Amino acid sequence: MKLLNLKLLAFYLVLICFSQKLFAQEKTEEKEKVDHSYKPLTLKLDESGNKYIRFLTWHQFWVRSTQNNPNSVDIAGQPSDNTFDIGLRRSRVLMFAQVSPRFLILTHFGINNQTFRNGGITGANGKKPQLFMHDAWTEYKIADELYLGAGLHYWNGISRMTNASTLNFLAVDAPIFNWATIELTDQFARQMGMYAKGKIGKFDYRIALNKPFAADGLAEELPDDGIARNVLNENTAIQGYFNYQFFDKESNKLPYFVGTYMGAKKIFNLGAGFHYHADATGTKQVGQSEAELNDISLFAVDAFLDMPLGSGGITAYSAFYSYDFGDNYLRNVGIMNISGNGGNTQPTIGTGSIFYTQAGYAFKKFQNGTQFQPFAAVTYKDFEALNDPSTQFDFGANYFINGHHAKITLQYSQRPVYAAGNLDTSRGEIILQTHIWL
Numbered sequence: 001m002k003l004l005n006l007k008l009l010a011f012y013l014v015l016i017c018f019s020q021k022l023f024a025q026e027k028t029e030e031k032e033k034v035d036h037s038y039k040p041l042t043l044k045l046d047e048s049g050n051k052y053i054r055f056l057t058w059h060q061f062w063v064r065s066t067q068n069n070p071n072s073v074d075i076a077g078q079p080s081d082n083t084f085d086i087g088l089r090r091s092r093v094l095m096f097a098q099v100s101p102r103f104l105i106l107t108h109f110g111i112n113n114q115t116f117r118n119g120g121i122t123g124a125n126g127k128k129p130q131l132f133m134h135d136a137w138t139e140y141k142i143a144d145e146l147y148l149g150a151g152l153h154y155w156n157g158i159s160r161m162t163n164a165s166t167l168n169f170l171a172v173d174a175p176i177f178n179w180a181t182i183e184l185t186d187q188f189a190r191q192m193g194m195y196a197k198g199k200i201g202k203f204d205y206r207i208a209l210n211k212p213f214a215a216d217g218l219a220e221e222l223p224d225d226g227i228a229r230n231v232l233n234e235n236t237a238i239q240g241y242f243n244y245q246f247f248d249k250e251s252n253k254l255p256y257f258v259g260t261y262m263g264a265k266k267i268f269n270l271g272a273g274f275h276y277h278a279d280a281t282g283t284k285q286v287g288q289s290e291a292e293l294n295d296i297s298l299f300a301v302d303a304f305l306d307m308p309l310g311s312g313g314i315t316a317y318s319a320f321y322s323y324d325f326g327d328n329y330l331r332n333v334g335i336m337n338i339s340g341n342g343g344n345t346q347p348t349i350g351t352g353s354i355f356y357t358q359a360g361y362a363f364k365k366f367q368n369g370t371q372f373q374p375f376a377a378v379t380y381k382d383f384e385a386l387n388d389p390s391t392q393f394d395f396g397a398n399y400f401i402n403g404h405h406a407k408i409t410l411q412y413s414q415r416p417v418y419a420a421g422n423l424d425t426s427r428g429e430i431i432l433q434t435h436i437w438l
Contacts, residue, residue, distance in 0.1 A: 036369060036402040041438060045099070053097040058167060058437030060089040062336070067427040069342030069417050075117060080339055087115040087336045089173070089433070090166055092134065096254070101141065104149075106254070108135035112188065117338045134188055137195075145198045152187065154255045155195040155206045157239025157273045159300040159319050161356075162189075163206075165256030167437050168404040170315055170360050170375050171394055172411040176333050177349050177356075177381075180275065180298050180323060184230050185212035191237065197252055204252055204269075207240035212277055219282035219291040227385070228294055228326025228351065231282040237296075243271030247307075260306060262362035262373060262400070263313010267306045274299045281326040294326030311364040315375075321354040330385040344429055346415040347390070352383035360398075371400040381416075388423035390416035396431075409433040 045051035066083045074080035092110030099105065111129040113119050120127040137151030149155070156162045161178035176182065179189040193210030215230040222229055247266045250258070261267065275298040282291035302319035334345030360375030374397040382389035396411030410432050417425045 036406070038402060038405050038438070045097075050101060051098060053095060056094040056167075056437060057092065058435070059091050060166070061434045062087050062089045063432040064336075064429060066339075066344045066429045068339050069345065069427055070419075070425075072339040072342045074339065077340070083339050083343070085115055085336070085338055087113065087119075089113065089336065092166075094135070103141075104139040104253075106135055106137055106139075107133075109133050113336045115336050115338050119336075132187075135190060143198075145200050147197050148194070149197070150194045152190050152192050153195055153208065154190050155197060155208050156189065156255070157206075157208070157241050157275045158298055159241065159273050159302050159321070160243065160257045160269070160271055160304055160317070161302070161319060162273065162300075163241060163255050163257045165258055167256070169259040170317070170358055170373075170398075171259075171377050172396060172409045172431050172433050173335070175356055175377070175379060176335065177321065177354055178319075180321075180349055181212070181277075181296070182333075182349075184215040185237070185277065185280065185296075187213060193236075197255075199249065199252060202245045202249065203242070204245055204250070205240070205242045206252070206255065208238070210237045210239065212237050212280070215280075219284075219293060222282050222284045222291045224284040224286050224288055226283060226285050226327055228281040228283045228329040230280060231291070231293070233279050233293075235278045235280065237275065237277035237280075239273070239275040241271060241273035243269045243304075245269050257304075258306075259317075260315040260360060260362070260373070260398075261313070262315070262371060262403070263306065263308045265306060266308070267304065269304045270301075271303070272299075272301045281329060283327045295324075296326075297324045298322070309361070313362045314359070315362070316357075316359040318357040319355075321356070323349070323351055323354070325351045327351065328385040330383055344415070344427070347381065347383055347386060347418060350383040350385055352381065352385075354382075355380040358394075362398075362400075369402070371398075371403075373398040373400065385421070386418060386423075387421045388418075390423055392416055392426070404435075405438065406436050409435065 041055040043053045063086050068080055072080050090112050094108040096106040109131050114129045116126045118126055119129050135154055137149050137153040139147055139149035141147050164174055191210035191212050193208050195208035197206040214232050219231040246268045277296040279293040280296040281294045284291040300319055300321045305316045330350035332345045333348035334343050337343040356379050358377035360373050362371055362373040365371045377394040379392050392414050394413045399408045413429045414426050417427055
C-alpha cells in the first residue's frame, strides 16, 4: 500500500527534526532540573478546602496525512489520492464546583473538529466555530453509595470506553463506535436525563434515564429499501454500565474513565453495560407501505488492566459490542473528513458485532520525568449490512513530557474500504497530535 508522497515525506522530516529537538531539550533540562510539576487549578471557597471550584482546559491539535478512499476529491473538486491537513480535534473548558459536601455542579463547553474547510459557521468554511455545551449537570449525594444527578450528562451505558475521558487516551483517540449514538440521538455523546451512580464495595455502577434528542424524519417517509434509519420519536432511553474493580478503586466523582495510568496504579476491572431506546429506528421493506419500528438495543462487555510490569507499566483494554439498530443499519464516519466522496470515512457503527483490543507499555521514566509508551490496537467488525467482516489496526506511541498534562502522540491507522458491500481494499492515515491540559 503506497501512502508516501512529497507532503508526507516532508512531514516525516519535520517529525524527525522535532524529535531530535525534544531529546536535546531533555538533556538540557536534566542539567537545569526544570520543574514540570503541576497543581490543579482550584479556587478554595472555604478554609478547609472542602468547598472549591476546579478549572480544566485542554487543546488537542492534529497534523495528518491521509490516504483517501477511492474516488475522493479535493476542495476544488479534483481527484485526490492523498490529503495533508492541520486541525483542532478538541478545545474545551470544564469547571465543577463542590459547593457543599452534598452538592456538585459541572459545566463543560468547547469546540471539536475544526479544519480549514469545516467546523465553522455556515458560509465561513472552517472559521469561527460555535462553542456549545458538552456537559451541564447538578448532583446531590444521598449516601456514600448513592448519588443522584440531572442535566445534559455523560454518565453513559454500554462500555468503559463509552464513558472515556478525552484527556488520557491510550491511543490517539477513541475508535468512535464506542459512542454508538454519536451526534444522532445525543449531543456529542451526551443526552439529557437523570442518573444514579455509586460504589458498593468494589462494585461500581452508573445508570441513567434519558430523553434522547430527536433524530431524522418520520417513519412513514422512509424509503422501502429494507435499511433501518433513525426516526422521530418521544420515547425515553435507559442505559447503564457496571464494573467490578478487583484491585485499586477508580474515582467516580466524574464520569470520565482513564485510558491509561502508565502503570501508576494496580487496576483490573470487568464490566458490562447497555443502552435501550424503544422504537428509535424504522425499516420499510421493499413494496411495503408502512414501516416497522425497531428498538435500539446495545450491549457490551469489557475488561481493563493497568499495572506495573518490570520497570514500567502495562495497559490493556478489550471490549465486545453487540449492536442492534434494526435491519442493515450502518453509519459511515470520518473524523475531520475534508475530502468529498469518501475521504477517510469508513463503516463505523451498525447492526452487528465489534471486537476491540488495545494495549500499550510505558517504559521507565527518563531522568527528567518524561516517558515513552508504544501501543497497538486491533478492531474486528462484522456488520449485517456488509457482505464481509473487516479487521483493522492502529500503531503508535505516546511521548509524555509531563504525564497526560503535556504529551505528543504519533499514530498510524489502517481502515477498510468497501465496494458494493464487499471488502475491497484498505487505506491509511498518519496522525501527529500535540496535547496539553491544565
